[in-house]
Amino acid sequence: MRLREFTREPEAVFWSVFFPILLAVGLGIAFAGRPDPVIKVAAVTPAIAQALRQDPTLDVSELSEDAARTALRDGTVALVVEPGAPPAVVYRYDDTNGDGRTARMRADRAVQRAAGRVDPVAASDTIVRDPGSRYIDFLIPGLIGVGIMSNAVWGLGFAIVDARRRKLTKRLMATPMSRVQYLLSFLIWRKVLLVVEIGVPVLFGTLAFGVPVRGHWIDIILLSVLGSLTFSAIGLLIASRGRTIEALSGLVNLTIMPMWVLSGVFFSAQRFPAIVQPVIKLLPLTAYIDAIRGVMLQGASLLQFGREIATLAVWAVVAFVLALKLFRWR
C-alpha cells in the first residue's frame, strides 16, 4: 500500500532517482575533468605579467592595482602579484584557499626563473590516475549515503506528518492495528526503494565514470539495508511529534544539514579539527559513508567496519524506540 502511494507521486520518483545523478554529473564534471587546472592570476606590471606567462598553468591578466584587488576579493583571480621594493615582488592571496596557495607557488617559481634561477636537481613527472582514487570515486559513495539519508528522512517525515494532518493516524489507531507494525511498515517500505537508491548511483558511477565496485555486492546491500533502517528510524523520530509540514522541514534540515557538511560527503571529514572528530565519527552518515567507501573502493570486507556497523545499529534502535514512545497519533 505504501509503495502504491509512492509510485503515484511521479514527481517524488523523479527527485529521488534523478537528483543524485544530476548532482554526480555536475560535481563529476566540475572536479574530475580538470587534470592540472589553470589558475587565474593578476599581475600589476607588464614585467611581472611577462614573467608569469612563462608558466602555462597560469592564466595571467594584467590589471591596475585596484582592479586586481577587486578581482581577488570577488574570486575572479586567485592571486595578485604586485611589485615591492625592486626587485622584490609581493604575493597577495588568501592562504585558506587551495588555488591561492598553488598559484603562489607557481607564480613564485615563474618569477624566480625569469630572474635567472636554475633548478639544481632535474625532475620529471609520472602521472598516476587510478580509478578508485579520483574525486568522483570519493564522491559517489558519499552521494549514495546522502541519497539514502535524505530520502529516508524526508520521505518518511512527509508521509507521516501528512497522515497525521489528515487524522489518518488517529483513524488507524481506532482499529486493532498494532502500532509497532504501523511504524515498522514505514521502515520496510523504505527497503523496497533502496534498490533504486543504491542501484542507480552505483550503476551510473560505474558506467559514466568507471567508478570501481571492489567489495562484494552482498556487503554493499547488507550495509545499505542497515543504513537505510537507521535513517528511516531517525525519520520516524523526527516526524513523531510534528503536525505541520513546516515544522517538519525545520527539524529535518536541522538534522541532515550538519551531516551533509560534517560527514565527509564532498570532502574528507579529516579536514575538521581533531577536537570534533569523535563527534563526527558518531554521526550515522559518517559511519555509513566510511564503511561504504571502504567496501566499494578498497574492496574491504564488512567485518572490518564493526565500529561503523555498531554505530548505525545503535542509532537505529535508539531512534525507533524513542519514536515509538514519543509518537503522537492524533
Added chain:
Amino acid sequence: MATPAVHVRGLRKSYREVIAVDGIDLEVRTGECFGLLGPNGAGKTTTIEICEGLTTPDAGDVVVLGRRWMTDEAELRQRLGIQLQDTQLADKLTVTETLALFRSFYRQGPDVDELIRLVQLDEKRSARIVNLSGGQKQRLALACALAGGPELLFLDEPTTGLDPQARRQLWDLIHVFKQQGRTVVLTTHYMDEAEQLCDRVAIMDHGHVIAEGTPDQLMASVTVPPKPPRVHAATLEDVFVALTGRHLRDE
C-alpha cells in the same frame, strides 16, 4: 438486565483552561441507536472519543461492552467500528485497496466485496479516493468502520455536509445495521436525523447532559406556543427528495 453497551459515569475532561466535558453520566443499551445531540463545542466529540478509547478522561469511569480501555484495549478494538469526524483517507489508494487495508486489521468481518456492495460503491471500486465525492467518501468511511463486523458502532457527525439523498442513504445503512441487533452511538447536530434514527438521545451543552430520553419524551416535555396548523404533511425536504429521486447520484 443485560450489560449496557456503553456505561459512562462522572466523566470529566478539560483541555488547558477549557472544560470540554463536565461530569456526565450516560448509558447506552445493547441494540439501540443512541444519539448525542448538541450545538458545536458542546462536548459531543470529546465524549464519543473517550468512549472510543482515543482520549483519556481526567476523571470518571467508562465501560464499553463490559470492558475497560485500560485493561482490554486489544479486544475492544476488534469489536468496535469507529467513524471519526473528517478523516481524510489516503488520497492515492483506491476504494478496494483502502477497504482491504482496513479489513486486514480485523480477525473477522465481511469481505471487501460485501462491504463495497453494502455502501453501494461498486461503480467506484477502483477509483482513487481523491476522486470521490463527499457522500462517497463518507460511505467509504462507514465501510471502513464496518470492516470488522462490529457489535458497536460509533459515528461522529456521519452526515454533516451531505446532500439530502446521501443523508437518507446513510440513514438506511444505519437502520440495516441496527436491525441486526447491533448498537449505534452517533453524534449529530441535525434534529431530524436524531428523530429519524435514534431510540434515545441525550442533549449536551457546555459539557453537561441537559436532557435525556426518547425523542417522543423530549418533545412532550417542552411546551411550545401552538404553531399554525400545517397545511402540508410533507416537508420541503420530502419534496426535494421526491423530485430528485431517492437513489444516489454521484456525479
